[in-house]
Amino acid sequence: MASPQMNGSEIVLKALRDQGVDVIFGYPGGAVLPIYDALHEQNALRHILVRHEQAAVHSAEGYARSTGKVGVVLVTSGPGATNAVTGLTDALMDSVPVVCLTGQVPTHLIGNDAFQEADTTGITRPCTKHNYLVKDVDDLARVIHEAFYVARSGRPGPVVIDLPKDVQQAKSDSYIGPEDVKHQSYRPQVKAESQAISAAVQMIAKAKRPLFYTGGGVINAGDKASVLLSRFARALGAPVTSTLMGLGSMPASDPLFLGMLGMHGTYEANLAMYNCDVMINVGARFDDRVTGRLDEFSPRSQKIHIDIDPSSINKNVVVDLPIIGDVAHVLDDLLKAWKRSGNKLNQKALKAWWAQIEEWRGRDCLKFANSKSIIKPQHAIQRLYELTKDRDAYITTEVGQHQMWAAQFYKFEKPRHWMTSGGLGTMGYGLPAAAGVQVAHPEALVIDIAGEASILMNIQELSTVAQYDLPVKVFIINNQWMGMVRQWQELLHGSRYSQSYTASLPDFVKLAEAFGAVGLRASKPGELDDKIMEMIESPRPVVFDCMVDQTENCFPMIPSGAAHYEMLLGPEDKASKPISEEGMVLV
Numbered sequence: 001m002a003s004p005q006m007n008g009s010e011i012v013l014k015a016l017r018d019q020g021v022d023v024i025f026g027y028p029g030g031a032v033l034p035i036y037d038a039l040h041e042q043n044a045l046r047h048i049l050v051r052h053e054q055a056a057v058h059s060a061e062g063y064a065r066s067t068g069k070v071g072v073v074l075v076t077s078g079p080g081a082t083n084a085v086t087g088l089t090d091a092l093m094d095s096v097p098v099v100c101l102t103g104q105v106p107t108h109l110i111g112n113d114a115f116q117e118a119d120t121t122g123i124t125r126p127c128t129k130h131n132y133l134v135k136d137v138d139d140l141a142r143v144i145h146e147a148f149y150v151a152r153s154g155r156p157g158p159v160v161i162d163l164p165k166d167v168q169q170a171k172s173d174s175y176i177g178p179e180d181v182k183h184q185s186y187r188p189q190v191k192a193e194s195q196a197i198s199a200a201v202q203m204i205a206k207a208k209r210p211l212f213y214t215g216g217g218v219i220n221a222g223d224k225a226s227v228l229l230s231r232f233a234r235a236l237g238a239p240v241t242s243t244l245m246g247l248g249s250m251p252a253s254d255p256l257f258l259g260m261l262g263m264h265g266t267y268e269a270n271l272a273m274y275n276c277d278v279m280i281n282v283g284a285r286f287d288d289r290v291t292g293r294l295d296e297f298s299p300r301s302q303k304i305h306i307d308i309d310p311s312s313i314n315k316n317v318v319v320d321l322p323i324i325g326d327v328a329h330v331l332d333d334l335l336k337a338w339k340r341s342g343n344k345l346n347q348k349a350l351k352a353w354w355a356q357i358e359e360w361r362g363r364d365c366l367k368f369a370n371s372k373s374i375i376k377p378q379h380a381i382q383r384l385y386e387l388t389k390d391r392d393a394y395i396t397t398e399v400g401q402h403q404m405w406a407a408q409f410y411k412f413e414k415p416r417h418w419m420t421s422g423g424l425g426t427m428g429y430g431l432p433a434a435a436g437v438q439v440a441h442p443e444a445l446v447i448d449i450a451g452e453a454s455i456l457m458n459i460q461e462l463s464t465v466a467q468y469d470l471p472v473k474v475f476i477i478n479n480q481w482m483g484m485v486r487q488w489q490e491l492l493h494g495s496r497y498s499q500s501y502t503a504s505l506p507d508f509v510k511l512a513e514a515f516g517a518v519g520l521r522a523s524k525p526g527e528l529d530d531k532i533m534e535m536i537e538s539p540r541p542v543v544f545d546c547m548v549d550q551t552e553n554c555f556p557m558i559p560s561g562a563a564h565y566e567m568l569l570g571p572e573d574k575a576s577k578p579i580s581e582e583g584m585v586l587v
Contacts (some may be wrong), residue, residue, distance in 0.1 A: 003175045007040035008137045008168040010099065011175055014145035017044050018178050018398075021072050023063065023439055024048070024055040028441050029076025031116060034168040040181040048439060051535050053080050055432035057087020057158075058458070061096045061469040062436030065419050066394055070151050072435065073100040078116030078402055082123060086426060088158045089127040093423025094245060097156035100128075106166040120162045129157030137170035145181035154188030155309035156220055157266025184329060188308055192325035192333060199321055200280075201337045205369050207278035208349035210238040213290075216245030216422070217283015217307060219415045221327035223239060226415045228331035229282060230254065235338060237350055239357060241269040243284050244407055245422040251540040252411035259359065262290040263558045267365035268357055270556070270564040273298050275356070281305040283327045287423070296563035306330045356432070365556050365569055366408055375525050377477045377548040381409040381449065384475060387532050393445040394437045396420065398454030399432040401483035401554045406449040408554075428457025431474060432473065435461055438470040445473070445536060452478040452545075462515035465541045473535050474543045476508060479550045487553045491568075492560075512543035523547040532560055 006014065008328050012035055016024070023046045027037045028584040039047055041551075050056040053075045060071025075084050081102040091098045105114040121133045140163075147159040161338050204210060212233055218225045226249045233240050233256050240250045241261040250257045259266035261273055268523060273279070279301045284290070291297040294317065303319040305312075306327060313322040323330055368378045381402075395410055396419040397403040403420055412418050430448040438446045448455075455476055465472050477483075485500040509519030518540050522531045528546070535542045558567045 003173045005171050005173040005387075007034070008037075008163070008170050009034040009138055011140045011172065012144065012163070012168070013038050013042060013045060013539075014175065015141050016072060019145065019148045020069070021211065022046060024074050025050055025059040025063070025436065026074030027053050027056060027076070027080060027104060029080050029116070030106060031077035031080075031165050032074060032101070032163070032168070035074060035103075035163075038418070047074075048435070048464065050432065050464050053083035054086050054428070055458050057084050057091060057098060057100065057334060057466070058426075058429050058432035059436035059439070060098050061087065061094075062396060062419050062433030063440045064098060064217075066097050066416050066437045067440045070097045070099055070148055070417065073098060076103040076116065077105055077120070078118045079257045080116075081120040082118055082442065085123060085127055086424075088124060088160065090421055090426045090429065091158040092127050092129065094154045094421065095216055096158065097151040098158040098545050099144075099151050099161045100158060102160055102162050104133070104164040107164045108166070110164065110170070115206040120149070120160065122578055124160045127158075129161050131160035131162065133162045134167050137167050137172040138174045140167065140172070141175045141177075141503065142181050145176075145178045146183055147185055148178070150186060153186065155217075155312070156428060157308075181203075186509045189310075189324045190308070190326040190329055192323045196321065196323045197330070197333045197337050200323060200334060201341050201343065203302055203321060204236070204278055204280065204302060204338070205341070205343040205345070207238075208234060209275060209353045210345065210348055211272050211276035211301075212240040213273065213279055213281045213284055214240060214246045215243040215282065215284025216247050217327050218246055218249035221283065225283075225328035225331060226250070228328060228335060232331055232335045232338070235335065236345055238345070238381070239272055241265070241272065243287065243290055243422070244420065246284065247407060247418045248412035248415040251413045253406040253413060260407050260426045261424045263292070263560075264554055264556060265407065266361040266364050266408075267567065267569065268557055270558065270567055271360050272357055274564040276301045279303045279305075279321070282331070283307060285312045288316070291317060291565070292558050293561055293563045296565075297365060315581075330362065363569065371528060375522065375546060375548045377405050377479065377529060377552055378409055379475060379525065380528060380546050380548060381405050383528050384447070384449070384532055385410045387529065388445060388447070388536060391445045391536065393417065394419070394441060396434040396437060396446070396448045397432040398448070398450045398457070399425045399427045400454055401452045401479075401487065402451045402454075402477035404447055404484075404554045405477070408523070410449070427454040431455060431458050431472070432461045432464070434474075435465055435470055438472050440470070446471075447473045447475055450474050450476045451483060452476050453479065453482045453502055458510070462512070462517060462541070462543070466516040470541060471539055472541050474541075475535070476545050477541065477544055477548055478505075478508070479548050479552070480505060481550060490553070491557075499506070508543050508545035511523045517541040517543050519543050519545070521545040521547065556585050
């Protein structure tokens, strides 16, 4: 029996429904009006009207990262598509599954410099996992189902489908469902080879100073992966550290967890990385903000790298044992193989390793000088954490010092509650991402920890928040500077503060009220707790302008290109650390 005839726009919406999509983040324009017309005729798909296409992608990212589903974006041709490029690149860098539908001029006008025409597939090829230009309505359903498969399979990422207007309007009766579409060539390896599992067990069994190095791949592999990571680490009694993107994969309260590592990571995590003898990399990509100086990165360790993306293996750091596969499957196989082997780590060596780690922990690298007269940014985030930790809060951030302080002082006990821009470092990410999280979790407490410079990048999304009654909370750490820029200028450029001070900030309280939100401000430590409680208990969106110390810097800090043992613990700290005859960096 033939399928009922539909136009291209109706096929698009049916395919989205068949993929389990319930919400689209978008902004209309001439080249996608047929799809918007079809949206008007149905109620199954909810559309969230953003105020900028970049924000549409960030909202879809927040939705995707907090749910594990694919986020969906709909934008028009030309500037609609080009405005989405930053969000697409952000999603590619951070492995976020997004399908972005872009309008395009009719096929007969492609290449003629028509109104609002851009080479969307050419422009987005470097910043997507894959992209499509659909020229035949009969290909439409297959392409959409393929796009979702590509976006969510293997290492997740963004996929663009460029849709000429005439394809949206053409009729077809050749609709096929997702179950009938099999990608011809893309088959990511999910199960690891048994020889690699056996080799990893043998390598780990010989470890005296083991360390798990975990990344966003653990989060992407689902909640089961985080559970298995904790079980395996406890079975070994081995310490665990995390990248910025991996926070929440191991409970922050677990004594095995050393905190975040890298440029603004903890003293104990970075020195453990430098001194370990067996490193188990689980779903991390050896990013430069983690490795620092490559020739001094964990120089005496044997390295195991678990990743579903073969192109990430030996890309930045050459490893001794690559294991290609889905993190959850690999950890499950490793844990079972470890238990079957009957192996145990050398307990005397492990005890000495933990004694050294506890000595590093004793430095209390996140300690800061609090004040009774001015709010310290670290204290503000500490209090935010203490007052929200029992409320199952979802946290997004913008990018800068506040982002690093949030990573240091807000403790995450489970995955998918921390949404930040890691690889691309996109200012303006946090507010639209928070809107996407709130759409996905309407009853949850969703907080964007922001900086006063970053929040202005996509401040217009307060209008989106108002339109859909999304009770997003924006907690601005306001030091009146582009804080991370100022910090680098102070430490690395002789305190020459070139264009990093914002001399004309808006009144954020009045700005919030203009957008229909609640505006709050605190400038003294004694006001902080009451105002935070007022913010989190409000049923409305809130912008909290938290005025903090303008001169505070974010430590620990490893200067760009330095080694892990050259981290600075404070403004007076020296970069070099003593090293023992065995090569162990000492306190």
